[in-house]
Amino acid sequence: MGLSRKYANTITQGPTPADVARAPGLPYPSGWSALAFSDELRPGTVLTRPLLGEDVVLYRLRTGGVRAVRPYCPHLGAHLGLAGLDGDDLVCPFHSFAFGPDGSCVRTGYGTPPPKAPLDAIPVHEVNGAVFVWRHHDGREPDWRIPAWRAIAGLPTRHVTWEMAGNVQEVIENSVDIGHFATLHGWVRAELGAPIAYEETNFHVSMRVRESAPLIGEFDVEVEVDGYGLACLQAEIHTPRFGLRMYTQVMPTAIAPNRMQLRQANRVTVTEPSWSTPGLARTVTRAVTRALEWPLFRSSCAFTAADFPIWHHKRYQQPPRLGPGDGPIGAFRHWARKFYPAEGVESRSAAHADRSLERAAPERVNSPGG
Ligand code: FES
Ligand SMILES: [Fe+2]
Known part of the structure; x- marks a missing residue:
């Protein structure tokens, strides 16, 4: 994955405060986490x-x-990532159970009756071209x-996986951090089109955006984002002036304390022109979409x-x-608390605040670009 490597090089130079922290600022979240894109898991793949x-x-x-299991064989603990499939049976490499x-367990490698020793299954849900698994503190x-x-469900997408320090909540929180879209991402203006609607395990953000591009000038963009747990953001980015819709699904996954993988999938559609016959319009649209797909994917990844x-x-x-101009980050954090053990968030926040005093000096030394 060329893109993974490219961004990995730019983000992992030098030690980081998040990497050297003695404990993360947040515990692991509960719920779904994406572990793979569907097309990484062909039949027979482990x-x-x-x-x-x-x-x-x-x-x-x-x-x-698709099946998801804890990695150790119930027989004598071999790592099942080394296993292979025989038909639809997973066969451990150690004693061929x-x-x-x-x-x-349906057979052993000795031809003897199999013991009662099932695999430790993890709930798995394949949707929108990705494989999600469930863990709860x-x-x-699974109750959602x-x-x-x-x-994007069932349709081809371009996709990429990255890895970096950080916690997954901050990736999801990004969608309500309205202020940073102008300061970090270069949008001319971004504002909420409506108050953010929170449900039990999902929320919806509607944004009106003003963008600008060289030679084109300023134009309007409509952004609709659905967030599901701390697992997934689905953004529809519509640019009416160009008849362009970009669908982006972003999936952060906590892999270790202060460490995450981030998966992103994109699809682009272009509105068919009305000035032509239906057949020609379809051909033109297909050609334009094909031509735009790769550059738009790259620009979405850069975003x-x-x-x-x-x-x-x-x-x-x-x-x-927080100050005036910030998005409603407090309300988001209040909603996000349901994905953690209650006492975990309380005690870590207090501990984190204390540690920040001790770590003030090294943090400055290790700051980006420092
Ligand atoms: S450890 Fe898996 S078959 Fe023995
Ligand atoms: Fe952002």
Whole structure:
């Protein structure tokens, strides 16, 4: 992944305050986390992915379904990321115990009756071209889901994975940090079109944006963002003047304390011109879309990447000292608390505030560009 490497080089130079912190500013969040894009998991593929300080093993059955399991074989603990599939059975490489699609042990490598030793399954949900798994701090089973997004579900996207320091809440919070769109991302102006609507596990942001580009000048953009848990942002970015819609799904995943992977998928559509016959309009639109796809994907990645040095080096500032011009960050943080164990957020915020005094000097030394 060329793009991954390119941005990784720019964001991981030198030690960072987030990397050297003795404890993260927030505990691990509960809910769904994206671990792979669907097309990374062809039938028969076994993948190991990091999540919350552990490995998760994902595999796709020949018949299409995806399974997620804890990584250690219940027999003697071999890592199942080394396993292979025999038909729809996952076969451990150590003693060839095989596990059926329901996770139960169906045979041993000795031809003897299999023990009662099922795989430790993790709830998995494949939607919008990505594979999400569920972890909850109190062991609760999934009680909500990320819905199918018609704009990209089942359709080809361009996508990329990055890794950096930081916590996933700050990625989701970015969508309500209205102030930073002008100061960091270069938009001329961004304002909320309506108050942010919070539901139990999702929220919606409607933004009116003014952008400018060389030779073109200023133009309006409508941005609609749906957030699902601390797992996923889906942004529809509509530029009426060019008949252009960009659909961007951003999925941050906590992989270790203060460390995250970030996945992004994009799709572009162009409105068919009305001045031509339907057949010609379709051909022209297809050609224009194809020509725009790659440059727009790169520019969308560059837009996201403007936040990388910030996330990679920042600390979680709680409480924040907000002023006029800021987005409604306090309300977002209040909503986000439901994804953490209550006592975890309280005690870490206090501890973090104390530590910030001790770490003031090295933080300045290690600041970006310093
Ligand atoms: S450890 Fe997996 S079969 Fe023995
Ligand atoms: Fe941002």
